[in-house]
Amino acid sequence: MIGHLAYAAGSPCPTLVLDAGRLPRDEEALLRALSEVRAYLTAAGGGHVLKTALVRPSEHPMFDLDYRFVQALPQAPDSFDLRGSCGHSILSAVVAAERAGTLPKLTPGDRIRVNVLNNGDSVVCEVDGTDRDELHFTVYFVRPGSVPLKELLLTGAPRTELAAGAGTGTGTAGCEVSLVSSGNAYAFVDARDLGVGDPGELFAAGPELFERLAALREAAAGLLGWPARGAFPKIAAVLPVASSLIAARALSVPSWHPTIALTGAVCLGTAAQIPGTVPWRVAQETGHVDGLLDIVTPGGRTAVTAAIDPADGEPALMWAAVARKRVTFQGSFVLEPLAHLQFEGIAKCLALSAVSI
Known part of the structure; x- marks a missing residue:
């Protein structure tokens, strides 16, 4: 073969x-x-x-x-x-x-x-x-067909508290995440809740932050009834940077992702359109309203567009796109x-x- x-x-x-x-x-x-x-x-x-x-x-x-x-x-x-x-x-x-x-x-x-x-x-x-x-x-x-944004929330809520790391010294107990499924299932966490305050610090972080995010990811998998040591849901920490620009750092298998998964960019861009989620709150700090969202990662920048249908007063996702991908x-x-x-x-x-x- x-x-x-x-x-x-x-x-x-x-x-x-x-x-x-x-x-x-x-x-x-x-x-x-x-x-x-x-x-x-x-x-x-x-x-x-x-x-x-x-x-x-x-x-x-x-x-x-x-x-x-x-x-x-x-x-x-x-x-x-x-x-x-x-x-x-x-x-x-x-x-x-x-x-x-x-x-x-x-x-x-x-x-x-x-x-x-x-x-x-x-x-x-x-x-x-x-x-x-x-x-x-x-x-x-x-x-x-257009999918109501609320149906993309894996727990039905824009934010969910996870008790990962309780008693382990990881410091992630009681941390809020947004569990969203678009392209792939993701858990998004505000890096500031993990003690990381700026993109440079986020991108330079080593094993300690990796372990804390991994513990949160396992807790999210357990909450969803998925294998704790599987690959899904994925997880990413996010921060506001500038106008419609946010920083993101994600885990892959078995280490840090060098950039962000294509599905991760799709999910992040979608989550930024869902009121109350962690990405939405972070994006709001950058002045983002709709349309193109820029994402900066340790390996460079990417951009995602999530097209939302506001018909019938129920915002719904029609499609999401990521450009300039090279293979x-x-x-x-x-x-x-x-x-x-x-x-x-x-x-x-x-x-x-x-x-x-």
Whole structure:
């Protein structure tokens, strides 16, 4: 079986893209196969590749690709989380699908519609430009119908108090977070509640702040009934900076995120539109009202637009977009542990050709 590697700028690692049509549909068998792949990559020096995208031509007539994201977890070689999605990996999957011939050659203006099987998201990847090994995109997370903003609150409230770190010395007991789901599920916390008062301090913070955020993330997962040591919900600390500019620092797996996840930018931009949430209060301090929100991270800046439908007096999210995303195709290689799956595909093809003679 052929594996493809692509890297979306700002992601913690490249994404391994595999043809879902050649993999088992049964989840237990699929995870066994992915465990073999992970061991193979690690032995070859690719242990840092913790993101896998499974793609195939969509079975739905409204989409080009069906996409499933798998996050490898650090605690064990056979440990994975299939609960959420990854925007950077979606873009990597689109680029790899073009190189594999699943999609036609992409040109500026093309739009690839991706059906995210993990959470039902609809994502449109619009090609802004192409290079030899790079493509540039604007990414739209499109709702099939406007979704009332209040329905994006995972606890039904704009802020929720978490009792993480009680008795552990982490100092996070009684900290308020906003649990919002848009693109991915996130817990947002005001960095000032953790004793961090400015962006420079936030970006320079080390293990102590990391552990405090990790404790809050685990508490949020427990509250939602999700695995405490999984990847979701994700978490980010935010601060006001300047006019419509906020600072954010997020956790990834298994360390700090170098920038912010594409889905994190989408979720943050959406949360900033929901009155009473932590991001909304922080954004209000910068004078932000609606439209474009700028986000500064340790690895640079990004911008997100969340389009809100105010119809019927019930604000609702229509779509959110992040522009200027760059993806580099890094190459293809044979995955020896899954070679038998390639042979099965060849055998089926030969069997069909024999019948047609």
